[in-house]
Amino acid sequence: MIIYELKVKGKDKQYRAIDEAIRTSQFIQNKCLRYWMDNKNVGKYDLSKYCAILAAEFPFADQLNSMARQSAAERSWSAISRFYNNCKKKINGKKGFPKFKKNCRSVEYKTSGWKLSKTRKAISFSDKKGIGTLNLKGTYDLNYYDIKQIKRVRLVRRADGYYAQFVLDVDVKVKTQPTNQVVGIDLGLKYFIADSRGNVEPSPQFYRKSEKQLNRANRKKSKKFNQAKNKAKLRQSNNYYKARNRYARKHLRVSRQRKEYCKRLAYSVIQSNDLVAYEDLNVKGLVKNRHLAKSISDAGWSTFRSWVEYFGHKYGKVTVAVPPNNTSQNCSNCGKKVNKSLSTRTHICTHCGYVEDRDVNASINILNLGLSTVGHTGNYAWGDLPSWGIGVNQLSNGESLNQESLSL
Incomplete structure (x- = not known):
């Protein structure tokens, strides 16, 4: 497997749709984890079936592509299986009991719910979240690979924008001359x-050299944080989120x-x-x-x-x-x-x-x-x-x- 990452460009409305898809994926992931905690002998396929129940119960979950819902359930099962493996191996210390996600930054689609343009310079998402068509910016050329080789597409949110990651079923190995060293x-x-x-x-x-700038940006962010709004569970000001984004970009x-x-x-x-x-x-x-x-x-x-x-x-x-x-x-x-x-x-x-x-x-x-x-x-x-x-x-x-x- 190789993974290519390209930056996506769209409108603010599309970015908000991506955020909504990420929140929905996080919701399904946490729901699957709760389902595993409340029931005995729950396996990977039980969580996959539970996604259909969630889609029928919650309209916003039904708007997300079915394979994206299954991918969120597989993420939950990945954490669960890792916990089981650590218990079997009897590793020292904490065994990594699965935790509920609070700040997910990605949503993953499998082989449906998306389509590349003929030039492979844009990608369209066809579920009901309203993401639409996004332009791809980067140096990787997807024209070298067949569409069938793309097994996953993941949308990732970072401090400097949104990215699309393509998981390609390719085994790349390069033969080199021995150096005898x-x-x-x-x-x-x-x-x-x-x-x-x-x-x-x-x-x-790198961190030591940038530490003064990071600390300064962190102080500016903290000055714009309103403790009263936080206690009342109200949204912070726009200036706070701008300062937080500047701080995150430096990191x-x-x-x-x-x-x-x-x-x-x-x-x-x-x-x-x-x-x-x-x-x-x-x-x-x-x-x-x-x-x-x-x-x-x-x-x-x-x-x-x-x-x-x-x-x-x-x-x-x-x-x-x-x-x-x-x-x-x-x-x-x-x-x-x-x-x-x-x-x-x-x-x-x-x-x-x-x-x-x-x-x-x-x-x-x-x-x-x-x-x-x-x-x-x-x-x-x-x-x-x-x-x-x-x-x-x-x-x-x-x-x-x-x-x-x-x-x-």
């Missing part, structure tokens, strides 16, 4: 990556900067090597450190890893996730353990006298671990996804599976 990568905060050859890439810190810009940086760096790493070994970091656990949480989130380690896995799958390269235990403490020259604090940036082995940068020493250890287990590894990226969809495999039946590299 291998590399180990250590992820850090001082350097974003340090490889086993001694090369380092500084951390861009969106930072997010896109980080994703594009990780994408370019991962592409360069994959194109230059036949095997890439990296740490299997538990980022969710690391951000619990209140002193480093902001810096770790700003680094974008998970995004970089996902892009490495994706490009590794696309270009037929091997990506290996190794345990990070003691990779910074052990000496890459003699293998002895040399305890050091996080503030110690230079590795000095007291056993063999080897001196190297802390991160470079760790990257060499990561490469050695990756090479020692390379016979049991493979490519772990699942399909061709854009930057916003990395880490999720969109199946043809609408379910989403979170996936990571297999740890060794």
